[in-house]
Amino acid sequence: MSEPKSLVLVTVDCLRADHTGFMGYTQPTTPFLDQLAAESMVFPKAIAAGAPTYYSFPGILAARFPLALGREVVGIAPGEPTLATVLQQAGYRTAAYVAANPYLSNRFGYAQGFEVFRDFLSEELPYAGEAIPRVRTRLNQRIAELAHKVSVLGRLYDDLYFEYCQKMTASKSESWDSLRRFPAADFLVDQACDWLGSLGRQPFFLWLHFMDPHAPYYPPAEALKAMGSERILPERGRYLNAAWNRADLGVERLRKYRDEIVRLHDSGIRWVDTQLARLVEVLRNLSLWDSSVLVLTADHGEEFLDHGGRFHAPSQPYQEMLHVPLLMRVPGVKKVALSDAPFSHVHLAPTALEAIGIEPPQEFEGHSYWAEAQRGGDWELAVSESIGGCTNPMDAGKRMGARVLVAQDRRHKLVLDFDREQEELFDLESDPREVRALRPEEEKLARARLLRWALQHLHRPTRGFNRELALRARVREVGLEWKNSEMYSKTLAS
Amino acid sequence: MNMGNDINSARELRLPGHLCEAAEQLIKGTRFKTVEELLSFVLQELTSRNSAQSEAEERKVIEERLRDLGYL
Numbered sequence: 001m002s003e004p005k006s007l008v009l010v011t012v013d014c015l016r017a018d019h020t021g022f023m024g025y026t027q028p029t030t031p032f033l034d035q036l037a038a039e040s041m042v043f044p045k046a047i048a049a050g051a052p053t054y055y056s057f058p059g060i061l062a063a064r065f066p067l068a069l070g071r072e073v074v075g076i077a078p079g080e081p082t083l084a085t086v087l088q089q090a091g092y093r094t095a096a097y098v099a100a101n102p103y104l105s106n107r108f109g110y111a112q113g114f115e116v117f118r119d120f121l122s123e124e125l126p127y128a129g130e131a132i133p134r135v136r137t138r139l140n141q142r143i144a145e146l147a148h149k150v151s152v153l154g155r156l157y158d159d160l161y162f163e164y165c166q167k168m169t170a171s172k173s174e175s176w177d178s179l180r181r182f183p184a185a186d187f188l189v190d191q192a193c194d195w196l197g198s199l200g201r202q203p204f205f206l207w208l209h210f211m212d213p214h215a216p217y218y219p220p221a222e223a224l225k226a227m228g229s230e231r232i233l234p235e236r237g238r239y240l241n242a243a244w245n246r247a248d249l250g251v252e253r254l255r256k257y258r259d260e261i262v263r264l265h266d267s268g269i270r271w272v273d274t275q276l277a278r279l280v281e282v283l284r285n286l287s288l289w290d291s292s293v294l295v296l297t298a299d300h301g302e303e304f305l306d307h308g309g310r311f312h313a314p315s316q317p318y319q320e321m322l323h324v325p326l327l328m329r330v331p332g333v334k335k336v337a338l339s340d341a342p343f344s345h346v347h348l349a350p351t352a353l354e355a356i357g358i359e360p361p362q363e364f365e366g367h368s369y370w371a372e373a374q375r376g377g378d379w380e381l382a383v384s385e386s387i388g389g390c391t392n393p394m395d396a397g398k399r400m401g402a403r404v405l406v407a408q409d410r411r412h413k414l415v416l417d418f419d420r421e422q423e424e425l426f427d428l429e430s431d432p433r434e435v436r437a438l439r440p441e442e443e444k445l446a447r448a449r450l451l452r453w454a455l456q457h458l459h460r461p462t463r464g465f466n467r468e469l470a471l472r473a474r475v476r477e478v479g480l481e482w483k484n485s486e487m488y489s490k491t492l493a494s
Numbered sequence: 495m496n497m498g499n500d501i502n503s504a505r506e507l508r509l510p511g512h513l514c515e516a517a518e519q520l521i522k523g524t525r526f527k528t529v530e531e532l533l534s535f536v537l538q539e540l541t542s543r544n545s546a547q548s549e550a551e552e553r554k555v556i557e558e559r560l561r562d563l564g565y566l
Binding site for chain 2: 067070071072396400402403405416418423444447448451452454455458459471474475478
């Protein structure tokens with residue numbers, strides 16, 4: 001192996017593959033990354049190991065399937081090998097700047113292996129956040145109850161009350177920056193550049209996780225302008241986000257907000273792209289660029305009513321959620337066209353490690369496809385999994401729900417939802433948007449092949465190593481779950 | 495505090511003295527009166543949930559589907 005290179009891992013929250021220019025999007029979200037893609041390995045079909053964030057990241061950083069340690073465990077187990085721990089042990093300097101995503105915090109084990117880990121969850125930041133009072137008076141509650149006895153009146157009441165709340169909480173002095181709930185990409189890149197500037201010639205691992213395309217969608221004004229969406233003003237942005245978040249609206253009524261919401265989301269992507277250009281410029285100026293591998297991907301995508309949903313629910317494992325961009329820029333390596341078969345995120349860490357000259361640990365579930373990537377070789381299929389009903393992993397009860405298991409090869413995709421007792425098989429060639437599940441009698445061979453693969457996934461042996469990691473993680477969670485536990489209630493009641 | 499344990503089936507465990515002393519400090523001012531109560535709580539939490547059953551059921555569902563299709 002040649003001399004170790006440094007590694008920059010960029011993960012973007014909620015970035016679906018088809019919203020990047022280098023994957024065919026027609027909006028100018030990623031002009032810089034499109035240029036970079038021209039000299040990078042671009043994986044045509046990178047697939048998240050799970051969604052959302054808490055089911056995706058064990059695949060990215062620890063090269064294992066999200067439920068491999070049992071559904072009791074969320075995050076990285078204490079002592080589990082990750083990109084960061086492996087590289088720290090190899091003598092790398094390590095730092096992570098994570099844009100205030102609570103599921104990527106130290107409490108879920110993500111700080112392991114990083115000498116600098118900033119998640120910005122409890123710090124003073126140059127953004128204010130937003131607090132909208134949502135308390136209804138007793139009179140209002142009574143009117144709501146009466147109105148909802150007649151469905152048309154209930155709907156009218158909800159609309160009027162929503163408009164009333166928007167008017168009452170609107171402020172003329174609102175700006176995009178004051179509305180934003182997490183640090184924007186420029187803030188993270190500033191921090192990362194300061195750290196890069198402090199390094200000597202030691203190889204380093206830098207992980208940046210951006211939240212700019214994540215809801216609520218409040219991009220910087222500069223990004224909106226770059227996207228030609230500057231006519232959307234902050235007060236409209238706030239209204240749109242509030243409306244998009246309404247639980248009482250059906251798909252048809254939400255549809256009227258969709259285009260503007262997508263514009264806000266896309267502007268968030270554009271801001272990440274702009275800041276990555278700046279990061280690379282700094283790497284060049286520090287003479288680090290020619291010895292650095294840059295990997296860019298997303299933890300999962302985002303739904304804009306594609307299958308009737310919004311945001312990124314674990315019960316919606318369609319391609320807008322699982323198909324993510326993945327590019328790997330490796331200096332000195334000739335660009336080749338990569339296989340268009342699904343490439344699972346669980347193979348990303350070992351492949352990236354081999355690309356920088358570090359041997360991946362045996363404990364990883366995924367394995368390196370570095371050799372195949374260099375010669376344009378093939379890989380076969382991808383499995384993704386999550387707990388469909390787990391929208392809040394802090395709630396231990398929800399974590400124990402039924403699995404949603406997805407197996408896909410180049411052409412077919414099987415979705416097994418054990419909660420809804422539903423099985424869907426799609427032909428992605430003739431139906432890339434997954435609009436029509438095949439009838440049970442269609443494509444029996446493909447169905448059986450993917451069912452077998454799903455079974456093999458569930459039958460893979462639980463290693464002693466995994467059992468120990470699971471136990472360590474559960475010991476950690478005894479403390480975390482204290483307030484939600486049944487025993488806690490019993491303890492207080494006794 | 496009653497931890498719901500059947501005292502007749504209780505077993506003795508041996509722990510390092512310094513760990514017991516540290517645990518005694520830890521439970522001061524809490525509703526845990528003894529180190530045994532603390533340990534019982536922690537172990538109940540650790541053993542109260544287990545996904546093995548769900549996984550076995552999910553495997554069974556897939557096996558049945560493969561059998562339906564005539565491939566198993």
